[in-house]
Amino acid sequence: MKRKIRAGIIGCGNIAGWNELDKAREKPCTHLGAYRRREDVEVVGCCDIDIARAAKFAKQFRIGFHTDSINSLLSKRVDVLSICVPYTRHFSVLKAAINNTCRPRTVFLEKPISDDLNRAKEMVELCGRNKVRLFVNNRRLSAFYQAFKEAIKEKFDNQILFVSAWCSSGMHAIGIHMIDLLRSICGEVNWVFAVQEKESIRFLPYSHNYIPTDPRFCSLLAFRNGVKAAFFNTAKTDFTYFEIEVLCKNGRIRAINNCGKITYQEKLAPGESSLSYRLGGEKRVGFASRPLFEDLINEIIDGDYGKSPMRGEEALKSYLIIDSMKKSTRTNRIQPVR
Numbered sequence: 001m002k003r004k005i006r007a008g009i010i011g012c013g014n015i016a017g018w019n020e021l022d023k024a025r026e027k028p029c030t031h032l033g034a035y036r037r038r039e040d041v042e043v044v045g046c047c048d049i050d051i052a053r054a055a056k057f058a059k060q061f062r063i064g065f066h067t068d069s070i071n072s073l074l075s076k077r078v079d080v081l082s083i084c085v086p087y088t089r090h091f092s093v094l095k096a097a098i099n100n101t102c103r104p105r106t107v108f109l110e111k112p113i114s115d116d117l118n119r120a121k122e123m124v125e126l127c128g129r130n131k132v133r134l135f136v137n138n139r140r141l142s143a144f145y146q147a148f149k150e151a152i153k154e155k156f157d158n159q160i161l162f163v164s165a166w167c168s169s170g171m172h173a174i175g176i177h178m179i180d181l182l183r184s185i186c187g188e189v190n191w192v193f194a195v196q197e198k199e200s201i202r203f204l205p206y207s208h209n210y211i212p213t214d215p216r217f218c219s220l221l222a223f224r225n226g227v228k229a230a231f232f233n234t235a236k237t238d239f240t241y242f243e244i245e246v247l248c249k250n251g252r253i254r255a256i257n258n259c260g261k262i263t264y265q266e267k268l269a270p271g272e273s274s275l276s277y278r279l280g281g282e283k284r285v286g287f288a289s290r291p292l293f294e295d296l297i298n299e300i301i302d303g304d305y306g307k308s309p310m311r312g313e314e315a316l317k318s319y320l321i322i323d324s325m326k327k328s329t330r331t332n333r334i335q336p337v338r
């Protein structure tokens with residue numbers, strides 16, 4: 001019988017496993033939940049800087065080994081390591097894992113890759129040098145992203161003029177997902193111009209990850225294909241908000257309800273009246289939602305790393321845009337993205 005793939009988890013919090021107990025979420029919705037769906041994977045241990053948290057996690061999810069030391073976790077011969085610690089600690093935890101003699105061959109890192117461009121670059125380089133496959137969580141494989149992209153192509157032949165995008169919380173918490181979506185629709189960015197949103201609410205009732213100092217930007221993005229996007233990111237709401245509208249040559253397409261619903265309007269056939277020169281009624285694009293985590297883990301285990309949209313290099317490109325926005329707010333100038 002083939003040996004099972006050995007998975008280890010560091011950071012025993014919500015996205016690692018506890019969200020699995022949230023009845024409102026489609027399952028699997030965590031690293032642990034998705035590993036457990038696969039018969040060829042076994043979760044061999046978990047680790048948390050807070051040993052009590054590691055113990056509670058191991059007990060709840062019946063994991064045979066827990067520790068507060070990454071070295072002890074890796075000594076369990078971990079093939080795939082999930083890093084689910086706060087993103088400000090991604091750099092130090094990844095570095096410790098790669099520098100370990102029992103380094104894993106594959107790392108599944110939570111998003112965003114880091115909170116600093118130089119650290120993000122170093123992480124990608126370090127993994128490359130040590131032949132470690134670095135996957136970073138993003139939504140590119142989600143049923144919604146794929147259906148939205150497909151509909152722009154099918155209904156409007158990809159003839160995009162402008163994009164407007166809105167999202168709540170900060171750039172590292174939620175904004176990175178929108179940047180990733182914009183890149184997947186419009187391609188790479190030439191330059192950005194950004195201003196910083198100053199006000200924010202102090203806490204988000206549903207998110208202990210919310211950091212009021214996480215920057216929020218309103219920005220113009222110019223893509224290499226000539227498309228421009230207006231992007232609004234605010235932390236003034238205490239509800240989640242993630243919407244996008246794409247204006248095309250022959251109509252418009254929108255994702256509303258936090259991307260739970262896609263609607264579009266096509267231009268009417270030209271007629272005698274000036275009233276025919278407008279958009280027709282709103283229609284809906286159907287798509288079957290799928291639990292994203294299942295697809296993420298399948299990509300990591302079975303996918304072609306060279307072609308994966310989850311590669312560290314891809315996450316780095318998205319982070320570069322955030323970094324360029326930061327620079328633009330400091331200089332009050334257009335900032336090339338490179």
Ligand SMILES: NC(=O)c1ccc[n+]([C@@H]2O[C@H](COP(=O)([O-])OP(=O)(O)OC[C@H]3O[C@@H](n4cnc5c(N)ncnc54)[C@H](O)[C@@H]3O)[C@@H](O)[C@H]2O)c1
Pocket residue numbers: 010011012013014015016047048049050053084085086087088089093110111112137172173208209
């Ligand atoms: N992909 C998504 O949709 C999504 C959703 C939520 C969170 N996240 C990301 O996942 C990460 C974790 O989020 P969460 O909600 O699970 O947080 P959490 O606070 O519930 O869990 C984080 C855990 O990491 C532990 N930890 C902190 N530093 C550590 C270290 N150096 N070594 C070992 N353990 C350490 C903490 O004690 C805590 O138990 C964040 O970076 C967040 O951005 C992603």
